[in-house]
Amino acid sequence: MLRRTVLTAAAVLAVVLGVQSGAQAAPAPGAPGVGDSYYPDYGNGGYDVGHYxxxxRYHPExxxxTGTTTILATATQDLSAFNLDFALRTTSVRVDNRPATFAREGDHELVVTPARPLTAGRPTTIVVTYDDVPSSVVAAGYTAWNRTPDGALAVGQPEIAWWWYPSNDHPTDKATFDVSVLVPSGVEAISNGSPTRWAQPELRGWDRWSWRSAAPQATYLAFLAIGDFETYGDETPDGEPIITAYSTRLDPVSAAAAxxxxxRTSEIIDWQAGLFGPYPFGARGGVVTGPRELGFALETQTRPVYDGxxxxxxxxxSLVVHELAHQWFGDSVSxxxxxDIWLNEGFASYAEWLWSEKEGEGTAAEIADYVxxxxxxxxxxxWQVLPGDPGAARLFHPAVYDRGALTLHALREAVGDEDFFAVLRAWAQTHRYRDASTAEFVALAEEISGDDLGDLFRTWLYTPGRPELEVAARTVPAEPRSWARITAAHEEAHRH
Structure with missing residues (x-):
């Protein structure tokens, strides 16, 4: 329905004359980055995305x-222009149903100038169309899009969105997603969340696959796996979809091991929920690529992707435990x-130690002592790499993982199991679907434990050299009711 806006005579005059009540600055361009310590030009200033x-349509041969991405956003300031992070050849941009001009700056900045300035607080719709060969596009010095013998993989960290959809590419701007891909019949197109169309014929010899991520999701966690997969669907007792897929290029023995x-994904998630609080998403599963087609595993939201x-x-x-723990630490809380990448990797690595403890293959204390x-x-x-500030070139250095996990074990030894697991649960619940910092984690740990933990975190995260580590033979209780009690008390205090 077309809604007509009724303006008073004074309001009409103000619009005609360009007069507004109060002194306001003229619209300005949005910042080309969010000012991240390591990647200052990643993300963009001036708007917040709600949905992608x-x-x-993808041609494997x-x-x-080719694609069209519609972005629903809200300006956070009056904008004469704004940036999108995107590297592919763009054919058109429309903003609020009007053609916009656009120009490329650098290898991943698309500067958009709308026909009319955007007003702070007002929703806006951005439609971008594009057509390119992603594997031929270089940005940040490399190509993140992986072409495979029967398709492609759009999986990466921290850069991947640039090669398949325009975005505000930083974890601080999460959004919901609809991803719909037309591929040749017999080829799968797998993404995050729940399927809304599953190999639905649309053209002669072409099928559409569609996926929906209903929970807020960081841009780098959106993924696309196109190719020949053996795909399996199931659901939890609550009706939550479980979707797993395995490349047909895996040899039979590796495929069986995968x-x-x-x-065991659902079993592992249910165990982790007992430690970290309720699973934060409405779908689960995993995708295994052909051997050496990806080169790593990544915690893509709801459905991690693993190299065969x-x-x-x-x-x-252990790898499955690691990537699934990220659903709490890295995906839900970004x-x-x-x-602060240790907040992702140190926590997921420590989850591996807890799983080993649970399986009777070695306690977390034994593993900490060995590491x-x-x-x-x-x-x-x-020991010279600081997990709390490793540097952009060492974002995934082993110290981020292992010394990050040791930091958590040192915290556990300092405050005891009851407070330690209460901290983990409160962290996951308090910052659910949002982002957070190391300083906030330290403050939460001090609040729940009642201890001054500044020296502990400074030593383990920010001081070169090997710290001393005291280890005790602790085991994780099977029924962590006390952790839930402390966490609930913390949440109740924050509601008032």
Whole structure:
């Protein structure tokens, strides 16, 4: 329905004359970045995205990708222009149903000038159309889009969105997603969340796959896996979809090992929910690529993606535990600044130690003692990398993972199990679907424990050299009711 806006005579005169009540600055361009410590030009200033609607057609034989992405956003300031993070060849941009001009700056900045300035607080609709060969596009010095023998993988961290949809590309601006992909019949197109269309014929020889992520999601966590997969669908007792997919290029033995690990996803999530609080999303599963087609595993929201080579030696439950723990630590609660990446990786690594403890394969204390005293000798350069500020070039250095996990074990030894697990649950619940910082984690740990923990975190996160580590033979209780009690008390206090 078309709504007519009725203006008073004074309001009409103000619009005609360009007069507004109170002195206001003229609209200005939005910032080309959010000012991240490591990636200052990632993300953009001046607006907040609420939803991405991504519609694509992909031609595996040529790697040609055509698409239209509709972005629903709200300006946070009056804007004469704004930036999108995007590297593909753009054919048109419309803003609020009017053609907009656009120009490229650098390798991933698309500067958009709308026909009319955007007004702070007012919703806006941005429609971008594009057509390119993503594997031929270089940005930030490389190509994140992985072309495979039968399709492609759009999976990466911290950069991947640039190669398949325009975005405000920083974890501090989460949004919901609809992803719809037209591919040749017999080819799967798998993404995050729940399926809304599953191989639905649309053209002769072409099927559409559509996915919806209803919970807020960071841009780098949106993924696309196109190719020949064996795909399985199931659901939890509550009706939550469980979708797993395995590349047909896995050898039979590796494929069996992969299934032996990934098919335990729901079991592992339910165990983690007992430690960290309710699972934050409405779908779950995993995707395994062909061997060495990706080169890593990534915690893509609701459905982690694993390189098939990870299962070449057999099952790899620890890796599955790691990526699923990220659903709480990294996905639901995201970093406010990439400098704090240990909040993702240290927590997921420590979850592996807790799983080992639960499975009777070695307690977290035993693993901490081994990592601290054997795996990384005191004179190893490992101890010179600071997990709380590793530097952009060492974002995924082993110290971020292992010393980050040791930091958490040192905290556990300092405050005891009851407070430690209460901190983890409160962290996941208090910052659910948002972003947070190391300083906030330290403050929460001090609030729940009642201890001054500044020295502990400074030593483990920000001081070169190997700290001393006291380890005790702790085991995780099977029924963590007391953790839930403390967490509930913390949440109740924050509501008042």
């Amino acid at each position: 609607d991504i519609r694509l 040529t790697d040609r990708l 299934r032996g690990s990934i098919e 080579v990870a299962f070449a030696r057999g099952s790899n439950n 970093v406010r600044d990439w400098r 601290h005293g054997v795996a990384w000798p005191a004179d190893d350069p490992f």
